[in-house]
Amino acid sequence: MTHSDLSGSASAAGAPPALRLRGITKRFPGVVANDSVDLTVHAGEVLALLGENGAGKSTLISILYGLYQPDEGAVELDGRAVRIGSPAQALRLGIGLVPQHPLLVSRHSVAENLALGGAGGLFPARRVAGRVRELSARYGLEVDPDSRVADLSPGEKQRVEIVRALLGGARVLILDEPTSVLTPQEADGLFRVMRELKADGRSLIFISHKLDEVLAVADRVTVLRRGKVVGGVPTLGATRESLAELMVGRSVDFTRKRAGGPGAEAGALLSVQDLSAQGSRGLPALRGVSFELRRGEVLGVAGIAGNGQSELVEVLAGLHEATGTVTLDGQPLSGDAAGRFRAGVAHIPEDRIHSGTVPTMTVAENLALRDFGRAPLARGLARDLGATDDRARREVEAYSVATPGIHTPTRLLSGGNIQKLILARELAGQPKLILAVHPTYGLDIGATDQVHRVLLDRTAQGAGVLLVSEDLDELLSLSDRVAVMVGGSLLGPFPADEVTRESLGLLMGGAHPHSLPGAAQGGVVA
Amino acid sequence: MDNVVIEALVRALAVGTPLLLACLGAILNERAGVVNLGVEGLMAVGALAAFAVAAGSPDANLWLAVGAAMLAGAALALLHAVATVTLRANQFVSGLALALIGTGAAGLLGKRFEGLPLFNKVADWTLGSFTISPFTVAALLLAGAMAFWLGATRSGLTLRSVGENPAAADVLGVNVGLTRVLAVLGGGALAGMAGAFLALSYRSSWADNMTAGLGWIAVALVIFVGWRPLRAIAGALFFGFLYYLQFRLQGNSPIPTEVFSAMPFVLVLVVLALAGMRGQAGNAPAALGRAYVRGER
Ligand SMILES: Nc1ncnc2c1ncn2[C@@H]1O[C@H](COP(=O)(O)OP(=O)(O)OP(=O)(O)O)[C@@H](O)[C@H]1O
Ligand SMILES: [Mg+2]
Numbered sequence: 001m002t003h004s005d006l007s008g009s010a011s012a013a014g015a016p017p018a019l020r021l022r023g024i025t026k027r028f029p030g031v032v033a034n035d036s037v038d039l040t041v042h043a044g045e046v047l048a049l050l051g052e053n054g055a056g057k058s059t060l061i062s063i064l065y066g067l068y069q070p071d072e073g074a075v076e077l078d079g080r081a082v083r084i085g086s087p088a089q090a091l092r093l094g095i096g097l098v099p100q101h102p103l104l105v106s107r108h109s110v111a112e113n114l115a116l117g118g119a120g121g122l123f124p125a126r127r128v129a130g131r132v133r134e135l136s137a138r139y140g141l142e143v144d145p146d147s148r149v150a151d152l153s154p155g156e157k158q159r160v161e162i163v164r165a166l167l168g169g170a171r172v173l174i175l176d177e178p179t180s181v182l183t184p185q186e187a188d189g190l191f192r193v194m195r196e197l198k199a200d201g202r203s204l205i206f207i208s209h210k211l212d213e214v215l216a217v218a219d220r221v222t223v224l225r226r227g228k229v230v231g232g233v234p235t236l237g238a239t240r241e242s243l244a245e246l247m248v249g250r251s252v253d254f255t256r257k258r259a260g261g262p263g264a265e266a267g268a269l270l271s272v273q274d275l276s277a278q279g280s281r282g283l284p285a286l287r288g289v290s291f292e293l294r295r296g297e298v299l300g301v302a303g304i305a306g307n308g309q310s311e312l313v314e315v316l317a318g319l320h321e322a323t324g325t326v327t328l329d330g331q332p333l334s335g336d337a338a339g340r341f342r343a344g345v346a347h348i349p350e351d352r353i354h355s356g357t358v359p360t361m362t363v364a365e366n367l368a369l370r371d372f373g374r375a376p377l378a379r380g381l382a383r384d385l386g387a388t389d390d391r392a393r394r395e396v397e398a399y400s401v402a403t404p405g406i407h408t409p410t411r412l413l414s415g416g417n418i419q420k421l422i423l424a425r426e427l428a429g430q431p432k433l434i435l436a437v438h439p440t441y442g443l444d445i446g447a448t449d450q451v452h453r454v455l456l457d458r459t460a461q462g463a464g465v466l467l468v469s470e471d472l473d474e475l476l477s478l479s480d481r482v483a484v485m486v487g488g489s490l491l492g493p494f495p496a497d498e499v500t501r502e503s504l505g506l507l508m509g510g511a512h513p514h515s516l517p518g519a520a521q522g523g524v525v526a
Numbered sequence: 527m528d529n530v531v532i533e534a535l536v537r538a539l540a541v542g543t544p545l546l547l548a549c550l551g552a553i554l555n556e557r558a559g560v561v562n563l564g565v566e567g568l569m570a571v572g573a574l575a576a577f578a579v580a581a582g583s584p585d586a587n588l589w590l591a592v593g594a595a596m597l598a599g600a601a602l603a604l605l606h607a608v609a610t611v612t613l614r615a616n617q618f619v620s621g622l623a624l625a626l627i628g629t630g631a632a633g634l635l636g637k638r639f640e641g642l643p644l645f646n647k648v649a650d651w652t653l654g655s656f657t658i659s660p661f662t663v664a665a666l667l668l669a670g671a672m673a674f675w676l677g678a679t680r681s682g683l684t685l686r687s688v689g690e691n692p693a694a695a696d697v698l699g700v701n702v703g704l705t706r707v708l709a710v711l712g713g714g715a716l717a718g719m720a721g722a723f724l725a726l727s728y729r730s731s732w733a734d735n736m737t738a739g740l741g742w743i744a745v746a747l748v749i750f751v752g753w754r755p756l757r758a759i760a761g762a763l764f765f766g767f768l769y770y771l772q773f774r775l776q777g778n779s780p781i782p783t784e785v786f787s788a789m790p791f792v793l794v795l796v797v798l799a800l801a802g803m804r805g806q807a808g809n810a811p812a813a814l815g816r817a818y819v820r821g822e823r
Contacts, residue, residue: 067697068821086820088699103694105687107812115680116687117698124680 016079018043018203019064019172024073026059028412030404033059035227036073041172041203046194048214048235049207050247051224052444053416054402057207058100060224061174064205065097066090077172091117096170098178100207100415100442102157104149111145114164128167135166140189154350154438155181155305155470162190173197174205177415179213180442181350183304183470184505191217209416209444210471211240223247248446269295269464270316270333270433275324277311279488285311286322287488293433298455298465299493300479302472302504308488309468310350313435316340316466317347328433341370344432348422348439350468356422359411363403364392366410367425395424399450415442423451427458434458437468452478472501484508532655534770539662540728541740542766544569544720546665548744549751549758550672551599551716556748557676558709559689559813562606563621565717566741567628572599572721573736574632577639580726584645592722599718600711602628607710611703614817629737639732648727661723665762668716672755685709689811692818702818717741739790746797752809768793 017040026034033056041047049057062068064075066084075082077093084090090097104113114132115124129145136143141159149157158181165173175194179187194204194217208214214221215235222232223246231246245251270293279285285308293299303309314320318337326333333340337347349355357366368377368388376387392406399420403413410418419442427434436455440448455465455478469475475482475496482499483492484507491507548565555562562568575598579591606624609615650657676682685705687695692702724736743765751757769789776786 062821065697086699087697088701091699097697099697103691103697105690105694105812107690108683108687112683112687113694116683116695117700118680121680123678124683 015043016076017041018045018078019205020076020079021060021064022074022076024060024063024070024075026056026063026068026070028404030408032227034063034070037224037227037229039222039229041205043203044198044201045220046198046204046206046218048218048221049205049224050209050211050214050221050243052248052402053420053442053447054226054414055224055444056227057224058176058414061097061176061205061207064090064172064174065095091168091170094171096165096168096173098158098161098165098173098175100176102154102161104157104160106150107148109146109148110143110152110160113149113160114145114167118167131167132163135163139166139193141186141193153181153305153310155183155186158182159186162193166193170202172203172205174207176207177209177442178206179208179210181305181438181470183508184472184501185304185509187213209442209448211243211445212473214243215240221246225249244445247444267295268292269297269329270466271325271327272316273325275312275315275322275326277315277320277322279308279311285488286315289324289488289490291483291490291493293464293466295462295464296459297481298459298467298479300475300482300496301466301468301485301490302470302475302482302508303468303485304508305470307485307508309485310437311488312485312490313347313350313437313466313468316433317345317349317435341429341431344430346426346429346431346434348426348434348436350437350441357410357418360409362407362409363396363401363413363421364389364406366421367392367395367428370425370428391428395421395428399424400447416444416447419443420447420451423454427454430461430463431458432463434463434465435468436465438470439467440469440471440474448474472504475504476501529655534767536657537770537773538763538766539658540766541769542762543659543662543665544723544728544737544740545744545747545765546669546758546762547661547720547723548717548741549747549762550665550668550755551713551720552745552748553751553753553755553758554672554685554716555603555706555709555713556814557689557753557811558685558706559692559811559816559818560607560610560706560710560713561617561621561815562603562624562710562713563618563745564602564606564624564628564741565713565744566737566739567625567630567632568599568602568714568717569721569724569737569741569744570629570632571602572596572718573725574598574636574639574721575718576722577636577644577725577732580644580646581639581642581732586645588646588648588726591726592719595718595722595725596715597718599714599716599721601714603710603714603717604707606714607707610817611706611710614819617815617817625741629735632736633734636732636734636736640734641731643731644726647730648723650727659723659727661719661727664719666759669755669759676755686811689813692813693820696818696820702820706818717744720744739794742794743790743797746794746801749810750797750801750804752801752804753811754809765793765797768796 019041021037021039023036024034025036037060051057063070066086066089075084082093111125111129115128118124118128120127132145141162143159143163158178162178178190197204206218218235220234223230273290275286275289277286301309311320315322318335318340371377372383377384389406396406401417401420403417440451459465467478479496481493482496483490484504548569552565572595576591576595579594580586580588606620609620610617648660650659676686684700688702688705696702747761751761772786772789
């Protein structure tokens with residue numbers, strides 16, 4: 001009998017749940033983010049909170065963490081009503097949070113970030129560094145206490161947040177999409193942590209759009225839809241399909257989406273020769289990378305964050321200096337990002353909040369960022385606001401972005417909806433080359449499905465997609481060929497049907513490609 | 527020759543002292559994310575408070591006078607703290623108002639002291655032909671202490687984090703509002719101390735417009751030194767030296783004095799231009815000048 005089975009009977013025997021929310025309602029202008037939500041978590045239990053983008057998951061846990069005050073409803077800890085007026089109070093009550101978007105001080109070192117809010121007066125950063133190394137070694141969550149947060153990739157930042165939550169030692173730990181930018185190995189490390197905490201009698205709330213993870217780690221699932229709880233089931237006996245249906249209200253297709261791909265006769269669209277670049281830390285980020293992307297092809301790039309994938313995409317998008325030659329459609333590709341966009345290069349960046357959108361600008365303005373100065377969004381020197389709004393309405397509709405209106409600043413949107421907005425903007429023209437970094441990061445399954453279809457659609461029309469993702473299932477289901485980046489070198493590409501999750505995982509970890517199946521055909525360009 | 531160098535150093539240190547003190551104060555509140563343009567006003571009330579206490583009787587306690595100056599600076603800064611942190615008013619507007627209130631009040635209330643000498647000043651320490659004010663020594667030590675405190679202590683780290691990313695600090699249970707209020711009060715106290723130096727050490731009698739634009743230079747200096755306390759020493763010395771040059775020129779040149787009285791403001795521009803050239807603006811605390819509202823996305 002597992003611990004989770006016990007927790008159910010314990011509550012039946014009269015022990016109050018570790019955490020109970022009663023009738024929580026939170027309204028924002030134009031939306032009811034939470035509509036009398038009831039929720040319980042027992043000691044030694046992992047509750048998964050599921051829901052589409054904008055369903056109100058982050059809002060609910062922000063209330064639990066004292067970041068928002070509910071309009072109605074009550075919170076009980078161990079059967080006693082508590083008022084959580086601030087994060088400080090939440091921490092005192094033993095509630096910890098790994099936020100959806102990293103909340104870290106960019107200019108400070110990792111250790112300084114982790115030391116903030118801890119104990120000890122002198123040299124707080126130095127004190128914490130040892131504990132951090134120990135925790136990260138123990139759980140396989142690699143973080144370097146001395147590096148500056150500004151230099152970290154989103155995945156690395158996420159690891160810092162997780163380590164910080166572990167340092168805090170909370171009784172109730174909330175994890176808001178902690179795995180969206182983690183590699184499978186890192187996610188496994190996190191799940192080990194979660195199981196240990198659970199065995200330790202703590203309560204965890206886990207938010208994720210990846211249903212496999214939910215099935216693997218959660219005991220029970222509560223589903224939100226448009227702010228309301230629409231169901232709850234134990235994960236025992238549930239399947240990916242049944243959870244998906246509960247979430248979106250219809251069945252979702254999980255099968256491999258990519259069938260044929262372009263034949264060998266398809267011409268080269270993008271050709272990259274001997275690309276080298278410096279990283280922000282002064283180390284080489286790209287070491288002589290060469291590959292070809294064919295018309296109509298999806299080329300997947302796997303790799304652990306920080307191995308050069310970001311730099312590769314930034315170089316191609318015109319945001320990073322490099323040496324080497326790049327041609328698109330036979331024409332040399334050079335110049336700044338705006339020029340490259342006009343030449344047909346779309347870029348879905350990895351940091352959606354800071355480089356993907358301007359948070360204080362409205363939905364309509366963010367959608368027009370690429371081409372507000374040109375027809376049809378401008379006439380002569382004047383912008384055509386009517387046309388801008390019309391197009392914004394169409395895009396919001398087409399990508400089902402949940403927003404109160406097209407004049408809402410994007411900072412008010414939920415994480416997944418911001419991502420949809422970027423996709424809508426970048427894919428609006430008819431790009432020849434789509435650089436997609438974690439394109440479905442934070443998207444719910446319905447939206448993920450939709451984005452996959454859009455990308456495949458574009459390849460059917462002859463566009464090439466360079467897909468960088470740490471989600472190997474996504475890579476394998478979409479790509480025609482997959483390459484792996486390790487230490488700034490590119491291994492592969494290998495035909496997608498000759499590699500597996502496992503072999504890719506090994507390559508990402510630095511195993512020698514010749515020892516793996518598929519290496520012979522794919523060849524190694526490093 | 528040596529004497530010229532020593533004199534230049536002594537004078538640069540003297541003018542540099544209020545610059546350094548006020549600049550350290552401004553660094554304190556700006557590292558917490560609050561701009562205070564009212565330093566000139568804070569210095570003015572500090573000077574007035576110090577003078578009022580010291581001029582009261584022949585055996586007035588000078589420590590008390592310095593304390594009064596710091597208290598006066600902090601009290602006026604409290605207005606700024608309430609306006610910008612609690613009421614979330616625009617920091618620039620509130621700071622400008624503070625400058626006007628402070629200089630105005632000091633001018634008005636100081637009328638009755640005009641021309642009045644002090645019974646006893648804070649005596650300089652001398653080493654041969656080299657003289658240095660205890661205030662200067664205190665300011666130098668303070669710069670070192672502040673650098674250490676910001677870099678190596680938990681409360682220093684908290685203050686910096688609040689200035690960089692208040693939301694991140696908040697999520698970890700830091701009281702952002704309180705931290706900022708305390709930082710603004712500390713900044714006010716240091717500006718008040720700069721005023722006390724002018725009243726008790728630099729000049730020997732009360733004069734209107736005692737601060738003479740030094741507060742404005744101090745505000746600009748913060749940018750020039752990239753918000754770093756130790757660099758503030760070099761910055762204050764450098765601008766103290768420019769001031770000294772100005773006095774020298776003023777004494778024996780045909781240039782009208784009006785030109786020289788515009789000097790502080792020219793210096794502010796010079797400071798900002800130099801800071802711009804050195805790319806210092808990129809060092810600004812990330813949340814500088816912005817009110818923090820919890821839960822605002
Ligand atoms: N501070 C705010 N002001 C206005 N609207 C808000 C605010 N915070 C959230 N919302 C709205 O409330 C709704 C729920 O948002 P929330 O972030 O909780 O969604 P979510 O379930 O976490 O979605 P995702 O999976 O995309 O992260 C969204 O429509 C969002 O736009
Ligand atoms: Mg969310």
